[in-house]
Amino acid sequence: MDLAFDHSRIEETIDAIVTRTMRMDMTWDWPCGVAYYGVCRAYEATGQQKYLDMVRARVGKTLPEAYLYPRFMDVQGSLSELLPSLKLCQTENGLWRTILDDPGSYEEISASCGIAAAMIDNGNPLHTKYVQRAIEGVLENVSTEGRVLNVSGGTAVMRDREGYRNISRDWIQGWGQGLALAFLSGVLGCGEAPEKK
DSSP: OOOOOOHHHHHHHHHHHHHHHTTSOOOSSHHHHHHHHHHHHHHHHHOOHHHHHHHHHHHTTTSOGGGGSOOOOSOHHHHHHHHHHHHTTOOTTSOOBSSTTOTTSOBOHHHHHHHHHHHHHHTOGGGHHHHHHHHHHHHTTBOTTSOBOSOOSOOOOOSSHHHHHTOOOOSOOHHHHHHHHHHHHHHHHTSOOOOOO
């Protein structure tokens, strides 16, 4: 994919997100795995050894080394079928809503990052303009301290649309931090390979 972006701004945003993520309470289950995954992706994209060192300081003593280099699950067939439909649901801000086809539903940043990261990893050049539009939308939803904003507090099965529209977005979430890092690292991966730092 050939994307236009401010390399320095993306790297600064990644650094802020990694720094904020590693200050989080990581004593709970799978959201931490998503956060660690995002930090590992940030290391791969930027070459910043300090990112890998941060993860190793947290998990290196208790988890096998292979954990630090997770791979995407092999869902290529499903992904190839879903992405063309998902691109049609992108908002004017380059994001996706909690309920994709509901204009009354808020734009959810972790889902947006996950969809756009999948588009990058899928490598379909027809998705380039959708990824390009997502870059600014995501960057606008990261605080200067590196907190990814507008991430739902979890989307359990709700009774109705109103239930999804009212999910709290007040707290920092590990999955939001990790998916933002995965997306922004993917954006950097569309540029030149980084030197190890």
